[in-house]
Amino acid sequence: MQHILIIDDDVNINKMLDAVLIKAGYRVSHAYSGTEALLFLSGEKPDLILLDLMLPGLSGEEVLPEIKGVPVIVMSAKVDTGDKVNMLLGGAADYITKPFDIEELLARIAVQLRKSEAADIDDSLTFDDITLAPGTWQAEVAGRDVRLTKTEFAILKLLMENPRQVVTKSILLDRISEDTPDCVESSLKVHVSNLRKKLRDASGKDYIETVWGIGFKMKSE
Amino acid sequence: MQHILIIDDDVNINKMLDAVLIKAGYRVSHAYSGTEALLFLSGEKPDLILLDLMLPGLSGEEVLPEIKGVPVIVMSAKVDTGDKVNMLLGGAADYITKPFDIEELLARIAVQLRKSEAADIDDSLTFDDITLAPGTWQAEVAGRDVRLTKTEFAILKLLMENPRQVVTKSILLDRISEDTPDCVESSLKVHVSNLRKKLRDASGKDYIETVWGIGFKMKSE
DNA sequence: CTTTTCTTTACCGTTTCCGTACATTGGGAG
């Protein structure tokens, strides 16, 4: 379950958000001041933060730069565009003005969470019509589930993480050897071959391109 | 330079956006209908897309699901929250209502691009209209991709790293021999010859100059 | 312990690349 931290001192808003977000299936924590928020963050890392700008103690503007690695949606009563701009450029993932529509807030929350899911946890990678599912070692190709072995998954993941770049054989071997220690170049060939076959069987296309003498890359289309 | 595709049929808005975005340092392309947009995307992949919902032919709602791998900011005159929500959940990275504040649009663009920017740290080399991307092991000459072998790439890279200097044959041989051990002067000539041919085929120009009895250098134009 | 699945090795046909050989061009010295 995904975890949202609300940083706001207004009790009514807190209660309202709490109810809505829990109903939407999120886990919710609260901080009622800037300092409390930072304290909380030093111990735990939520998936998303809703930050009110009007806070006792440290203001929202001061808290924002201290938050690292978690997307922040700023909530504010200020409608000034300049503020909006500053917040977005200052690291906020999004900005929403009070009073806001609950549906819109939920949509923006969903967008941000989906994003961090795709970026942070290196699962849920997407390339063309290949999707690497989170957790499970499975890939969805052109709508069909494809079963991959640990090694195949690792290779595909590495290639998909660097869509345009060539991944050298030595790098490939390096990263694979974390799971499967003694893998040499000749073995790698077979894994790539098997991987290609599985992808081809599922979609008819060939995604992996050979760069002679260097390594492999995803077809740039 | 980052590349933005605007999908909108309104000529005035197009002109305005064009001016603003170019001034802000972006490269801008245009598509005036949904079908044109998809055609464009089949050939090229921009870094960001601005999508108007009111389009002739395919509507913005129909185009959106077809766009993969590029963040989309939806622009619309509709203020209906339901639409907003649907767009965001339907894959849009962000949503902005017309008429919008230019500063806010720029801020939102910057936010979206910041992510992909971090991904490709380009330590690419450039000389005239040749671009070498060490990560991708490919050369782009006069806009076209040129496939180079390991050795050719190494030679060209070495020459481009020292644009005005003459690179002696012995230095070239030294650096090349890391990958291809037994390469002598006579072989080197062949590689240079092949390299010249590939560059000439792509652009019509000859970039490599011979310094008689010493080695080679890039033409200083 | 048996069965299944994954990884590795081995092999062969194919593709791509590298280096040598040789004919041709072009600059420099007498």
Next chain:
DNA sequence: CTCCCAATGTACGGAAACGGTAAAGAAAAG
């Protein structure tokens, strides 16, 4: 102007890399 030799470019054979299949060995599951 002519000769000499470095430099260019093409052609070809050998070597290395790649792709795929089959089967042996290792690991995990039942």
